[in-house]
Structures are given as C-alpha cells and as structure tokens.
Amino acid sequence: MNGLIHPFTKALYEQDGSGLVKVTSGSRTGLFRSTGEHISGELEEADPQLCGWVAGPVFGNHRLATAPKS
Numbered sequence: 001m002n003g004l005i006h007p008f009t010k011a012l013y014e015q016d017g018s019g020l021v022k023v024t025s026g027s028r029t030g031l032f033r034s035t036g037e038h039i040s041g042e043l044e045e046a047d048p049q050l051c052g053w054v055a056g057p058v059f060g061n062h063r064l065a066t067a068p069k070s
Helices: 048-055
Strands: 003-005 012-015 021-025 028-032 038-041
Touching: 003 048, 012 048, 021 048
Parallel strands: none
Antiparallel strands: 003 012, 012 021, 021 028, 028 038
8 A cells, every 4th residue: 555654753644445544653553534533453643634634535636637639
C-alpha cells in the first residue's frame, strides 16, 4: 500500500481501501476513521489531520490530464 509518513512520529498512514486509515508505528498498528477516531488495534492515537488527508477522496491532477485532440 502507498501512504504518508508522519513528519514527527514517523508512523506510516495508509488507506485500507474502505475509507479507513491503518496507522503503523514500529510493530504496533491501529485502524482509524478519517476523523482520527480509534476503531481497533494496539495503537490508539493518530493525527486526525493526517488521517483526513489519507482517507479523503483522490482527485485527478488537471496538469496530468490529457488534452482532447482537435
């Protein structure tokens, strides 16, 4: 899975495919909602802002879109 590494804690934040965020810090993991609310797992704290970024919708970049050919 692709994810983001928290700049301070170095924990890995990954989207699980169902809108939840899996956070891994060392050997501990936890599952969180996009608001940072703990669902399950040994790891019980996460950065709610980073959870929102990771769980949020992914939009295409207009600069990478192909232009229609005329």
